[in-house]
Amino acid sequence: MSFQGSEQALPNLPIHSQWTQNGLVEAATPKKKDIGTFAEKLLSSDKASQLEGLIGMRKLLSLKHNPPIQEIVESGVVPKMLEFMTWSAEPQFQFESAWAITNICSGTSQHVDYVVQSGGLNVIIPLLDSTLNDVLEQAVWALGNIAGDKVPYRDLCIQNNLMEKLVKVLHKSTFHSDLQRNTVWAMSNLVRGKPTPDWDHIKLGILAFVQVLKIPQFDEAVIDALWGISWSSEKYIQEVINLGCVPSLIYYLSNKDVAVLVPALRALGNIVTGNDNQTNVCLSDPNFLPRVFELTTHPKKNIRKESFWLISNIAAGTTTQIGMILNNAQYMARIAEGVTSDVPEVYNRLVAKVIIIWLGSSRSFLGFG
Secondary structure (H helix, E strand, C coil): CCCCCCCCECCCCCCCCCCCECCECCCCCCCHHHHHHHHHHHCCCCHHHHHHHHHHHHHHHCCCCCCCHHHHHHCCCHHHHHHHCCCCCCHHHHHHHHHHHHHHCCCCHHHHHHHHHCCHHHHHHHHHHCCCHHHHHHHHHHHHHHHCCEHHHHHHHHHCCHHHHHHHHHHHCCCCCHHHHHHHHHHHHCCCCCCCCCHHHHHHHHHHHHHHCCCCCCCCHHHHHHHHHHHHHCCCHHHHHHCCHHHHHHHHHHCCCHHHHHHHHHHHHHHCCCCHHHHHHHHCCCCHHHHHHHHCCCCCHHHHHHHHHHHHHHCCCCHHHHHHHHCCHHHHHHHHHHHHHCCCCCCCHHHHHHHHHHCHHHCCCCCCC
């Protein structure tokens, strides 16, 4: 997704754009040259023609490669699509228009601007109360795209109590369902970005993330939950600890998926930048340091970098905390190996010097003379 023209744009993370419903590729693929015809039908007063035009537009917006989002926006149909979303007695109109709007919001920031400025939030948010799963899922998807576009829209969603509404949707969803995964992803977008939202606005979401981390068997929702906790832990260390996040974060350090390891390490790294008591919460878990040091030999340099960053934060702590590293020969050997043999991006000399300062007696062991 493009964030051009927005000084407060959020980091460029994946945006959800639905190409087909339930993985089924529909037989009739319309052409871009049909936009004018579809627009005429959609804007007519005949319900059958309106539905035909709406479905045609939705199919074009669902093209996997280069969907004509701008052309469809310029055709003037978006306000009518938003109107269709209010037709509670016409679920097919609601579903097709919600799907189309979702994909429009997967375009550029300008496309999201147009939907929001056309009153999109006021139309989409009420759909979270829909009893139809397909409509509900599309609403979640569209709102996640909007919240993830830029900080002002994230905050606007928060002001409309979107976190609380999404938590309710999550509680209604089933394990390992698309609705669950999409809801957790949308909730994580309400935590992402600077400045971090007030704790009172996101705490229900963080608590829900903690529950997601306890889901039996791994689920993709875990990744978004981990990122949500990671972003919130940059500012709210004690609050995150109080919700019981630490044991689950340490548990996921044993996961093999890099997409899981990065946010888990980042969150724990944030926590050990806190005060001594907060750092001790991590160190009191017997699995914490062994798993962190195991990751210093990970084949991905980003994982090694995150691991050493975390260790350097511990090394800036109390004598007792430093001793947990200094008094372990295996840990010290790995530090020495990292300093002398790893690439600078992973273990630069600035980080090494931090450790040297606090482990003064280890200067010769680390090979810095």
